[in-house]
Amino acid sequence: MPVKxxxxxxxxxxxxxxxxxxxxKEIFLRExxxxxxxxxDKRHYLSLTDxxxxxxxxxxxxxxxxDKEKRQLIIEDxxxxxxxxxxxxxxxxxxKSGSAEFRKQLEKAEDNIDIIGxxxxxxxxxxxxxxxxxxESRNALSDKAYSWTSSGEEGYVISEIxxxxxxxxxxxxxxxxxEDENYSTYLEEYTIRNLVKKYSDxxxxxxxxxxxxxxxxxxxxxxxxxxxxxxxxxxxxxxWKKSKSSIKDEEYNEFYKSKFNDWEDPQKVIHYSVEGNLSxxxxxxxxxxxxxxxxxxxFEPGLQLYSKGVYILDKAKDLLPDEFRFVxxxxxxxxLNLNISREILQQDRQVKMLAKxxxxxxxxxxxxxxxxxxxxxxxxxxxxxxxxKYGIYKDYGMNKDRLQDLILFRSSKEGKxxxxxxxxxxxxxxxxxxxxxxxxSIEEIEKLPVLKKIHEKGYEVLYxxxxxxxxxxxxxQNYKEKQFQSVNKADLDLDNEDEKKEKEEKTQENKDMLxxxxxxxxxxxxxxxxxxxxxxxPVCIVADEGVSLEMEKYMANDPMNRMNGIKATxxxxxxxxxxxxxxxxSVYKEEPEKLDDYTDILYNQALLIQGLPISDPVAYAKKIAxxxxxx
Ligand code: ADP
Numbered sequence: 001m002p003v004k005x006x007x008x009x010x011x012x013x014x015x016x017x018x019x020x021x022x023x024x025k026e027i028f029l030r031e032x033x034x035x036x037x038x039x040x041d042k043r044h045y046l047s048l049t050d051x052x053x054x055x056x057x058x059x060x061x062x063x064x065x066x067d068k069e070k071r072q073l074i075i076e077d078x079x080x081x082x083x084x085x086x087x088x089x090x091x092x093x094x095x096k097s098g099s100a101e102f103r104k105q106l107e108k109a110e111d112n113i114d115i116i117g118x119x120x121x122x123x124x125x126x127x128x129x130x131x132x133x134x135x136e137s138r139n140a141l142s143d144k145a146y147s148w149t150s151s152g153e154e155g156y157v158i159s160e161i162x163x164x165x166x167x168x169x170x171x172x173x174x175x176x177x178x179e180d181e182n183y184s185t186y187l188e189e190y191t192i193r194n195l196v197k198k199y200s201d202x203x204x205x206x207x208x209x210x211x212x213x214x215x216x217x218x219x220x221x222x223x224x225x226x227x228x229x230x231x232x233x234x235x236x237x238x239x240w241k242k243s244k245s246s247i248k249d250e251e252y253n254e255f256y257k258s259k260f261n262d263w264e265d266p267q268k269v270i271h272y273s274v275e276g277n278l279s280x281x282x283x284x285x286x287x288x289x290x291x292x293x294x295x296x297x298x299f300e301p302g303l304q305l306y307s308k309g310v311y312i313l314d315k316a317k318d319l320l321p322d323e324f325r326f327v328x329x330x331x332x333x334x335x336l337n338l339n340i341s342r343e344i345l346q347q348d349r350q351v352k353m354l355a356k357x358x359x360x361x362x363x364x365x366x367x368x369x370x371x372x373x374x375x376x377x378x379x380x381x382x383x384x385x386x387x388x389k390y391g392i393y394k395d396y397g398m399n400k401d402r403l404q405d406l407i408l409f410r411s412s413k414e415g416k417x418x419x420x421x422x423x424x425x426x427x428x429x430x431x432x433x434x435x436x437x438x439x440x441s442i443e444e445i446e447k448l449p450v451l452k453k454i455h456e457k458g459y460e461v462l463y464x465x466x467x468x469x470x471x472x473x474x475x476x477q478n479y480k481e482k483q484f485q486s487v488n489k490a491d492l493d494l495d496n497e498d499e500k501k502e503k504e505e506k507t508q509e510n511k512d513m514l515x516x517x518x519x520x521x522x523x524x525x526x527x528x529x530x531x532x533x534x535x536x537x538p539v540c541i542v543a544d545e546g547v548s549l550e551m552e553k554y555m556a557n558d559p560m561n562r563m564n565g566i567k568a569t570x571x572x573x574x575x576x577x578x579x580x581x582x583x584x585x586s587v588y589k590e591e592p593e594k595l596d597d598y599t600d601i602l603y604n605q606a607l608l609i610q611g612l613p614i615s616d617p618v619a620y621a622k623k624i625a626x627x628x629x630x631x
Contacts, residue, residue, distance in 0.1 A: 039079025080529030284329030323391025
């Protein structure tokens with residue numbers, strides 16, 4: 001039989017597994033049992049939906065066998081089994097979809113085994129304890145059986161075998177013991193018993209093992225003899241059917257990790273039951289990290305669906321709204337039809353009701369967390385806040401009312417997170433709008449000239465650090481009747497009556513000069529005017545109604561939109577209290593021919609401060625140099 005090579009990524013992972021110094025090697029058993037349980041789910045489902053493949057529920061089992069002499073641990077299930085193709089595709093390749101990303105992470109992480117779990121590579125963890133693995137399998141829909149054998153790095157061999165029973169048998173040939181590692185422990189009854197209790201107690205199929213029991217010797221009173229008998233090691237009560245108060249955090253954590261392929265404990269557990277028109281139990285989790293592929297196509301959102309404890313579907317995405325797609329978990333309902341398929345799922349009235357109820361529950365769970373566990377919520381928001389924002393502007397803002405109170409922004413109050421409600425609640429009475437400033441970092445935003453005046457007024461400013469924030473405010477338009485307003489917008493309307501009057505006078509006094517400056521800039525700007533928002537800086541650029549400066553920047557960086565050249569309508573504002581303004585006045589009076597250059601330089605400076613590109617850097621540099629050379 002030809003030896004086939006593992007794909008590059010698989011090979012790297014295998015090496016990692018084989019040479020693993022990971023201390024928690026025992027989890028391999030959890031991973032293999034979890035795979036067996038999934039396979040049994042699939043077989044059970046087939047049996048219930050296809051008369052030709054009926055199987056008795058009691059024949060759906062997982063059996064564990066140890067052979068001390070051969071140093072073998074065997075995990076056998078009567079599940080759906082694998083075809084030759086399945087063996088090739090499922091066990092010959094890992095990290096099917098995320099392989100490029102996976103390699104990147106591996107390179108970064110070197111010996112960091114923690115990343116392995118994220119990639120759904122459970123099966124390979126068996127190589128942490130085995131020097132050779134044989135998988136023998138027959139698929140329920142095929143009459144041929146195949147084996148897959150591998151000693152790790154050299155590759156694997158697939159051959160046809162004789163195996164009349166449907167299902168999969170995995171034989172692990174354990175590694176030799178070393179000074180630091182006792183692999184033989186996995187051949188001990190008590191070790192296996194403990195591991196099953198610890199990690200797989202909830203598995204809804206019996207996990208059986210032949211155990212040795214001492215019974216009274218019928219022929220010789222007072223003595224005992226050892227007999228062997230099959231024992232079911234797990235309680236088989238699905239975790240979600242147990243009462244909440246009887247479940248330890250650790251059980252939830254183990255369940256989550258084995259079922260949803262995470263190496264880390266979940267951040268939150270949402271477990272509840274609903275009785276009524278549509279009764280169901282939900283056991284859902286919020287991961288404690290953003291999955292590496294969360295924002296990529298290959299991330300598959302959705303909840304597992306059970307009916308009366310019978311598995312129906314994996315990743316039923318119609319049960320979860322997009323904005324909550326980070327939730328992992330399962331739903332078990334007594335009222336659903338077993339024959340429900342992915343296609344029916346979309347139209348099914350009961351499924352729609354179910355989805356509505358689940359959405360409501362997650363929503364109120366998050367609201368409670370925000371209210372009562374602020375620190376946890378902020379951590380959650382760092383992981384998945386982007387997705388909530390996406391939920392706001394998706395579908396033309398259909399869900400904005402529901403989601404607007406779940407989002408957080410950094411603000412000028414020490415850069416801390418604030419909700420829109422908190423912002424509005426604490427704003428001074430005379431403040432007219434919700435002010436925001438855009439930038440890529442808090443430091444960058446805090447340097448913006450236009451912020452000073454607003455700060456002096458005692459107004460808080462939201463920091464839009466994410467490109468999507470402006471879309472979000474655009475969809476919301478206002479919150480509690482307060483408009484969102486960029487600090488770069490033309491009509492900030494910050495002044496009181498006296499200030500307005502003063503500005504008007506200054507404008508009149510300098511009208512000719514301002515007009516000349518506008519002329520010099522041509523249609524680069526709509527207007528040159530006196531500013532009331534500047535304190536320490538000479539000039540700034542603001543945007544008229546329509547496209548904002550941030551939007552222009554965003555478009556300029558986006559290759560899809562760059563060609564369109566969408567631009568904000570700009571206004572150049574000058575600070576009348578800055579010494580530069582006095583200089584401008586004297587230049588205008590005494591050397592009017594130089595005003596054009598001064599204007600041009602100031603305009604370009606304002607663009608640079610704003611982070612916008614200038615159209616002719618060479619000309620700009622020349623003008624500055626000339627000015628420096630002047631007496
Ligand atoms: P995951 O379980 O995260 O998909 P694994 O590497 O553990 O990743 O398994 C890869 C695939 O191999 C599984 O998705 C499943 O299709 C198949 N598989 C593994 N073990 C079994 C088994 N005992 N019976 C049937 N299929 C199995």
